[in-house]
Amino acid sequence: MVKQSFFNAIMRELARELNRYKIALSANYYMHYFLSTRRQRISNTLKNMLLCLPLLLAPISCSLYATENTGEHHWSLGAGIGFYSIPDYPGSEHVNNVFTPIPYLQYQGPRLKLSNGRISSLIFNSEKLVIDISADGTPPVKSTNNDIRENMPNLDAVLEMGPAIEYYLWKRSGNKLFLDIPLRYGLASDLKQVETIGWISNPRIKYHFQYYQWRFRVGLGPIYASKEHNNYYYGVKKNFSATDRPLFTANKGYSGFLYSAGMQKRQGNLKFDTYIRLVDLSNSERSDSPLVKRKASLLWGTSITWIFFTQ
Numbered sequence: 001m002v003k004q005s006f007f008n009a010i011m012r013e014l015a016r017e018l019n020r021y022k023i024a025l026s027a028n029y030y031m032h033y034f035l036s037t038r039r040q041r042i043s044n045t046l047k048n049m050l051l052c053l054p055l056l057l058a059p060i061s062c063s064l065y066a067t068e069n070t071g072e073h074h075w076s077l078g079a080g081i082g083f084y085s086i087p088d089y090p091g092s093e094h095v096n097n098v099f100t101p102i103p104y105l106q107y108q109g110p111r112l113k114l115s116n117g118r119i120s121s122l123i124f125n126s127e128k129l130v131i132d133i134s135a136d137g138t139p140p141v142k143s144t145n146n147d148i149r150e151n152m153p154n155l156d157a158v159l160e161m162g163p164a165i166e167y168y169l170w171k172r173s174g175n176k177l178f179l180d181i182p183l184r185y186g187l188a189s190d191l192k193q194v195e196t197i198g199w200i201s202n203p204r205i206k207y208h209f210q211y212y213q214w215r216f217r218v219g220l221g222p223i224y225a226s227k228e229h230n231n232y233y234y235g236v237k238k239n240f241s242a243t244d245r246p247l248f249t250a251n252k253g254y255s256g257f258l259y260s261a262g263m264q265k266r267q268g269n270l271k272f273d274t275y276i277r278l279v280d281l282s283n284s285e286r287s288d289s290p291l292v293k294r295k296a297s298l299l300w301g302t303s304i305t306w307i308f309f310t311q
Contacts, residue, residue: 078104082303198228
């Protein structure tokens with residue numbers, strides 16, 4: 001109740017700011033936009049982008065050190081190595097421990113940037129309010145590696161895209177406190193076929209700050225998802241039910257609470273990164289699924305990258 005009241009207060013303040021700029025961007029508008037008669041056109045567009053943007057499905061490392069938008073183009077390229085501990089999905093008992101090479105790409109242009117762990121295209125920018133298009137995704141999951149999903153279909157790689165609002169509550173000398181509100185529509189694909197999986201949103205309060213040569217970021221906020229999205233990961237259809245895996249259909253709505261933190265340091269051409277995410281599924285629409293074996297799910301990773309080209 002406290003969490004919900006806090007975010008309701010922030011949303012009321014954001015609504016006043018949006019009204020000042022005369023921009024109708026309410027949650028109901030977004031939902032109508034994505035789930036209305038335009039849905040097929042949006043899905044077709046995102047399907048084409050999924051096939052053309054394989055980089056989104058790779059472990060790309062993006063920099064926290066974004067340059068000021070001066071209208072110029074800035075590139076940085078590099079390569080590194082990292083270790084990640086990633087559950088198949090929040091609540092999964094099976095965890096993938098991955099030691100992998102990492103491509104590094106940072107780009108800052110007049111309208112497009114790769115920064116802060118996401119790809120975005122700027123739509124609107126003011127002193128307090130930024131509206132852009134962002135993307136996120138998850139890797140594929142083999143059901144043979146997860147006991148509770150035995151004989152169930154594999155989960156394909158997922159690409160999520162949609163609008164995002166950043167509303168700045170406070171900024172000073174590179175430190176900033178802001179509200180990040182994305183609304184993404186998901187597509188799952190094995191590159192042979194594409195399936196729509198509905199929408200997801202995780203509005204978060206974020207704080208980015210610098211201490212000497214280290215950059216830190218923390219964030220927290222609820223997760224909301226459509227019925228279709230929740231059932232892609234957590235639903236159990238009748239033909240896949242079993243004694244230890246009863247029939248389950250998830251509803252739309254509150255789907256967990258996300259806590260995140262990370263830090264980064266640049267030293268010459270080397271960049272060091274560490275991040276951690278905790279998803280709490282307690283009292284969510286996902287929590288009663290037989291596929292959920294842990295109410296709290298941890299994802300973390302660390303990496304070192306050599307930046308060999310900057311322009």
